[in-house]
Amino acid sequence: MQIKAVAFDTGGTVLDWHSGVRDAFAAIGRSHGVERDWGAIANQYRRLAMRSIVGQCQPSFNMDDVHFRVLNEIFESYGLQAFSNEDQRRIAQAWHKLSAWGDFADPLREIRSLYPVVSFTMLPLSLVVDVSRLNGISWDAVISCEAIGYYKPDPRAYLQASKWLGIEPSEILMVACHNFDLNAARACGFQTAFVRRPNEWGCEPPPDPIPNPDCDFALDNFEGLFTAVRSQVEPTSL
Incomplete structure (x- = not known):
């Protein structure tokens, strides 16, 4: 099994959206x-x-527009009429200030020493740039569905990401904590790694905690991902 790049879902898998958004509210x-x-x-x-x-x-x-617009429904449903338009803007902007999970940054640097690493995400480019700078995350590229025009799990999103990278789908390892993303990537020929994020939804259990057995890897943390990825490197290239 050859890997030439590692692509990471970003919202949820890399970023602790629940804590940041909850605290903004x-x-x-x-x-x-x-x-x-x-x-x-x-x-x-x-x-x-x-x-x-x-x-x-x-x-x-794009997702920024959605994050702003959906708050109208949330305010109405939960009796938050006291919240102003400025409050709405501040909550929507909280997505640009999210923290990464604590086990991510160091393994990412180690993985990047072996392979190109990319954020492959439904989040807008500007959001990924902001949170990456905030958390000291360095990507080789950010591939946003915003730029592709097709959002996961549409197969055109995965195939376009592969085309832009100039790498066959079978040579890309897609990493996520959501089966819908990994199932779609695998259907397009990607290798897949499920990394568990049991606290993604904070006060609730994650809706999709059990990895599909067809995943190439099922791991508890990103250090485990680095170990798994490193095991695939040709000995002469270490």
């Missing part, structure tokens, strides 16, 4: 003297946003 709630179950609200917000972007073909909007 909580901070604004405190400023208005409003108490809610902010973790549950953050999760519903995420669900609605994902429903609005997954599988989109040539949309006139």
Whole structure:
């Protein structure tokens, strides 16, 4: 099994979106003297946003637009009429300030010493640039579905990423904590690695915690991913 590049899903797999978004809601709630179950609200917000972007073909909007627009429904559903347009903007901007999972940065540097590493994501380019700079993450490239025009799990997204990298799908290892992403990548010929993120949804268990047995690797953390990837390197290239 030959690997020539490693592609990472970014929202959820690399970034702790739940904590960042929950805390943004909580901070604004405190400023208005409003108490809610902010973790549950953050999760519903995420669900609605994902429903609005997954599988989109040539949309006139990106994930930033969705993150802003969906808040109208969240505010109405949870009785948050006290939240202003500026509050809405601040919550949407919280996505650009997310922290990466603590086990990611060091293994990524180690993996990058062996292979090119790319963020392959439904998130907008500007968001990935912001969070990467904030967390000290260096990619060889960022491939956003925003630029491709087709959003995962549309096969055209995976095949275009492979074309842009100039690498056969079978030579790319796709890394994610979501089976829908990995199943679609594998159907396009990619190798796949499921990395568990049990705390992705914070106060709730992840909706998709069990890796498809067809994955090439199923791992508990990114250090395990580095070990698995390193095992595939030809001895003469180490």
